[in-house]
Amino acid sequence: MEIVYTYSHLGGEEILMVRYPDLNDEINDIITSIQNPGRNKVSKEKTMVGKRLYSPGEINRLFKEAFGEKDWYELKDYFDIELPNYPHTIKNAYKQCDFFKGDVLIEVQFGKYAFMFYDLAKFQYFFNMGKIKLGVEIVPCHLLHKQMSTGVSYGEQLVYDLERLSKNFPSVPVKIILIDMPIESDDYNEEERIEMLNVRKEIEKMLLSWKK
Numbered sequence: 001m002e003i004v005y006t007y008s009h010l011g012g013e014e015i016l017m018v019r020y021p022d023l024n025d026e027i028n029d030i031i032t033s034i035q036n037p038g039r040n041k042v043s044k045e046k047t048m049v050g051k052r053l054y055s056p057g058e059i060n061r062l063f064k065e066a067f068g069e070k071d072w073y074e075l076k077d078y079f080d081i082e083l084p085n086y087p088h089t090i091k092n093a094y095k096q097c098d099f100f101k102g103d104v105l106i107e108v109q110f111g112k113y114a115f116m117f118y119d120l121a122k123f124q125y126f127f128n129m130g131k132i133k134l135g136v137e138i139v140p141c142h143l144l145h146k147q148m149s150t151g152v153s154y155g156e157q158l159v160y161d162l163e164r165l166s167k168n169f170p171s172v173p174v175k176i177i178l179i180d181m182p183i184e185s186d187d188y189n190e191e192e193r194i195e196m197l198n199v200r201k202e203i204e205k206m207l208l209s210w211k212k
Contacts, residue, residue: 001034004141004196005178006203007159012134012173016104017207019133023104027136030066031177036185037062045150054148054181056110063108063138067099075100077129095125103133110140113153117161120170127172134173141178141196143189154178 006013016024037059039052075097081090097119099106105126107119116139123135139155140148155178162169162176183193 001031001036001179002182002197002200003028003031003177004180004193004200005155005159007155007162007176007178009162009170009174009176010167010172012136012175015134015173016136016175020102020104023102026070027106027177030063030070031138031179033066034059034062036181039147041149043149047150054144056148056152060108060110064098067106070101072099072101072106074098075105075126075131077126077131095122097122097126100132104136105132105134106136106138108138110148110152112151113157116153116155116158120174123172123174124170127170132172134175135170137174137176139176139178141180143193143196144180147181147186147188 008014016027037054039054040058041053041055043049043051043053076094077096078092078094081093097105098108105123107122109116109119116137119137120135123132123137126132127135137155137158139158140152142154142156145152145154155176159176159178180193180196183190183197
């Protein structure tokens with residue numbers, strides 16, 4: 001898959017590049033190693049009946065396999081929920097994130113927008129617990145989102161909202177990565193996608209020069 005845009009919240013991208021350069025390279029390599037799985041989902045939605053779409057579940061599976069091969073593992077923390085002046089206790093509740101390695105926590109999210117925002121809350125939870133130093137959220141860009149079912153959101157909305165929150169939430173460094181299918185593997189919105197990738201390549205050059 002292609003990385004088309006990155007957003008650095010509270011220095012998340014810079015921290016990843018400087019303090020965890022091997023993990024940063026590994027994350028990028030894993031993303032670009034994911035090939036186009038094909039449009040294997042036939043829509044039953046009224047507005048897209050019969051249209052062939054990308055399956056979020058299949059893409060998630062590919063990411064799970066790729067990160068697993070590099071020894072990234074699920075992070076889960078169990079706890080009991082007890083509320084003030086409330087007699088009911090909920091045993092063995094938990095917070096879980098997809099991939100964890102060397103102080104870095106990753107969520108790959110192809111779900112509804114509320115789940116993207118909840119991922120940020122989970123990053124905050126594990127950061128407050130002292131288990132991570134930063135989070136990475138991998139999400140589809142808007143053009144890829146349009147090739148999937150309507151339940152899938154897109155990363156541009158997440159970045160837009162974080163900008164409007166003026167860095168107040170979350171208070172943990174986060175890098176957000178917007179991804180798309182390899183440009184040569186599907187021709188939807190081809191001109192716009194090529195332009196996005198060209199801009200991204202220029203930014204990568206600047207980042208590499210800054211890193212040196």
